[in-house]
Amino acid sequence: MPRPAAKLKSAAKPSRAPQIATVRPLTGTVFITRQVHFNSAHRLHNPMKNQRWNEEKYSLCTNPHWHGHNYVLEVTVRGTPDPETGYILDLGELKRILHRTVADRCDHRNLNEEVPFLRGIIPSTENLVIAFWHQIAPHIPPPGALHCVRLFETPRNFAEFFGPERT
Numbered sequence: 001m002p003r004p005a006a007k008l009k010s011a012a013k014p015s016r017a018p019q020i021a022t023v024r025p026l027t028g029t030v031f032i033t034r035q036v037h038f039n040s041a042h043r044l045h046n047p048m049k050n051q052r053w054n055e056e057k058y059s060l061c062t063n064p065h066w067h068g069h070n071y072v073l074e075v076t077v078r079g080t081p082d083p084e085t086g087y088i089l090d091l092g093e094l095k096r097i098l099h100r101t102v103a104d105r106c107d108h109r110n111l112n113e114e115v116p117f118l119r120g121i122i123p124s125t126e127n128l129v130i131a132f133w134h135q136i137a138p139h140i141p142p143p144g145a146l147h148c149v150r151l152f153e154t155p156r157n158f159a160e161f162f163g164p165e166r167t
């Protein structure tokens, strides 16, 4: 009598993991931030005022022989993640934009004298965030939009700018 065929044991079951052919985009406004660093010299000085006025307003910060800061620039972009990538903007691309438009132009420079886009402004932290905004904003690709430029002059002192339309 022939033996019944041995039942095939499925030792290694083929994977039944579902093949996901679609993605489920999520919507919602998200804020992403990149930080870059640069070191610069500057001096707070209003050339339309006399030395006494400048010393009263700025004290040591108006020293004609300059002083330096280790600046930390944080830039926030807002948007809804792209349904195909999940990104608002690749943070590596944001880093490159910040270096190209601001950090590489200011690093190891004198902000009063060597940076063309800062010419004629008093390089206070307040003025710098406004000037940096105008440098950066046109380079942020959709669907992202520039939300905030935050500049630390020291670990305890910083200024933020949310754009001319918010003022």
Ligand SMILES: [Zn+2]
Pocket (backbone or CB within 6 Å): 042, 043, 061, 067, 068, 069
């Ligand atoms: Zn300073």
